[in-house]
Amino acid sequence: MVTPVQIEIHAGSLLAVNEEPGCLSEASVHSKRTQVAALMTRLRQDHDAAEPELSQQEQCAILAQLKVFGRTVAGSDAIYAPDGITLLCEIGLRADTPEPSREALRCVANAMLLDRTTTKAFTDGGYMQRASEAYKSESPDDEFLLGRILFLSTTHATDIDLIQTCVNEHKLAENAHAAIARHAAAYKAASTDSLTPVPQMQAMALPETLKLLFTLTSKLSDNDLFVKTIPHLLDILHTIPLQTPALQPPVTHIIDALSNIHLDNDAAKAAFFPSGEDADQTTHVSRVITVLDRATQAAAGSSSISRVADDFDDRGASTLKLLHDLYPLAPEPVQEFMRTSLLPSDTERNMPLGSQTSATLPARLLRLSSAPTASNTRSLLLTLLFTLSDSHAGKFIRNIGYGHASGYLMMRGIPIPEDVLAEAGYATDASGRQVNPITGQHLDDEDRNVRASGLEGLEGMTDEEKEREAERLFVLFERLNRTGVVSVENPLRQAVQEGRFEELQSSPDDSDDEDDGKA
Numbered sequence: 253m254v255t256p257v258q259i260e261i262h263a264g265s266l267l268a269v270n271e272e273p274g275c276l277s278e279a280s281v282h283s284k285r286t287q288v289a290a291l292m293t294r295l296r297q298d299h300d301a302a303e304p305e306l307s308q309q310e311q312c313a314i315l316a317q318l319k320v321f322g323r324t325v326a327g328s329d330a331i332y333a334p335d336g337i338t339l340l341c342e343i344g345l346r347a348d349t350p351e352p353s354r355e356a357l358r359c360v361a362n363a364m365l366l367d368r369t370t371t372k373a374f375t376d377g378g379y380m381q382r383a384s385e386a387y388k389s390e391s392p393d394d395e396f397l398l399g400r401i402l403f404l405s406t407t408h409a410t411d412i413d414l415i416q417t418c419v420n421e422h423k424l425a426e427n428a429h430a431a432i433a434r435h436a437a438a439y440k441a442a443s444t445d446s447l448t449p450v451p452q453m454q455a456m457a458l459p460e461t462l463k464l465l466f467t468l469t470s471k472l473s474d475n476d477l478f479v480k481t482i483p484h485l486l487d488i489l490h491t492i493p494l495q496t497p498a499l500q501p502p503v504t505h506i507i508d509a510l511s512n513i514h515l516d517n518d519a520a521k522a523a524f525f526p527s528g529e530d531a532d533q534t535t536h537v538s539r540v541i542t543v544l545d546r547a548t549q550a551a552a553g554s555s556s557i558s559r560v561a562d563d564f565d566d567r568g569a570s571t572l573k574l575l576h577d578l579y580p581l582a583p584e585p586v587q588e589f590m591r592t593s594l595l596p597s598d599t600e601r602n603m604p605l606g607s608q609t610s611a612t613l614p615a616r617l618l619r620l621s622s623a624p625t626a627s628n629t630r631s632l633l634l635t636l637l638f639t640l641s642d643s644h645a646g647k648f649i650r651n652i653g654y655g656h657a658s659g660y661l662m663m664r665g666i667p668i669p670e671d672v673l674a675e676a677g678y679a680t681d682a683s684g685r686q687v688n689p690i691t692g693q694h695l696d697d698e699d700r701n702v703r704a705s706g707l708e709g710l711e712g713m714t715d716e717e718k719e720r721e722a723e724r725l726f727v728l729f730e731r732l733n734r735t736g737v738v739s740v741e742n743p744l745r746q747a748v749q750e751g752r753f754e755e756l757q758s759s760p761d762d763s764d765d766e767d768d769g770k771a
Contacts, residue, residue: 281326284326285327287317288322291317292318293330294306294314295314295318296339298311299342299343311352319358322366325366331363332363334372334376341374341377343356344359344397345357345379345382358397361400374405375414381418381422383398384423384424386398387399387423387428388427393457395460395461396457396460399431399463403467406468412471415468425478428461428465436485436487438451440487459502462501462506466508466512469509469513475514476517478513479519479520479523480519482520482524485506486523486536486539494543498546499563499568507570511570511573524582533582533585541590544571544613547564548620569629575636591640593613596612596615600615601687601694604653605652606656618656621637638660645661645668649668650672653689654668655691656692
């Protein structure tokens, strides 16, 4: 029998065995396995006894040791075995011993996180149904533990019917909705009264419930039952302080859940686009765009640009999808607001669209759409901009420039209108100024920038000046290749090889002081 005195001795020995699995010696693993087995045996004997001998304090002490042991799989066989998970679930889902039950649930949560095969014992024993019902608890500690366990079990579950049973018969969706409503009320109170901050444990429980909600909306084809949760999710999104970068939990989890819920119904539209005399129909879309704006501002920072751009590519997809799904459903004033916020304006056309010198949100979005690392979000981002252009290729090119639009249109097999790139058909902005269809820049601004740079093109050059400029560029390309930094095909050499370069005939009046080609 493991007495309280022996428990203290074991607690002191945890320092020796609570190491990474690869760092444990064979002797340490054997010692740990023996201790874990003894503790589990003592718990099982007490659980099976007609009259339990251990006090709740003693149960907590044993379970606390098992929790620490179970943080690594090596040597924790008795915890991770099916009968071990079963025993811990029986204790964890016992309503009359809250503290030992929570310690047992912590052991289960750690085991399910580290070894997904433990999920089978959990589901086979009917514990998902029991956990769904226990999830009604208003305790943040219970919500945190049960939310994480239910998230892991539903994520790994292959039996969709089991999840549907938990929703239909054991109130899983209803209890998740009630938890979100409690969080919305807490964050709303905290936003209006600095003396009532959201308790730390409640703040920790929110992401677990949001992750569970995302899994349920992903796996259940009929997720209309979560539409009533949309107003509470939006309340939290408005009241929770945005961090830097903006796309991190719980904001990402809120947007993930919103992007998964069916929006093409009256209840969802009413939630996102409130009506009434004093209602601002753009308020919720504006908040989502603010999150996107903050995220791309970080990506455009002068330091760690690649790191934050990668972070946006990992976490920005749901934000883009949500905006894309909302646009066709939105009233015209909201659609106009989205176009104004996300598409380049005429005032940005003094430079090529997406220029590094522009700090606007549309410019940052265009830069992200061409970023080499944006493989996850590139297509979603361009699809959003295409949708904002009424899914019309000509408008799409005029809005963001052919240079940004061409790859997407070709990938999608969307034909390009012939008149878009024809010089006679150059588009004009609202003031009537012509726009370069390739770069999206005003033609007069483009000419002005060329003249300011001293490169006015070939129009004003004589044939001899053109030849000297070609020779100079040829030498520069050759020198660039010899550095070994890059390897590029010299376009002038290629032109000569293809017969597209015609040498000018010398004139009798030519002077002998030709440029020797040295740069």
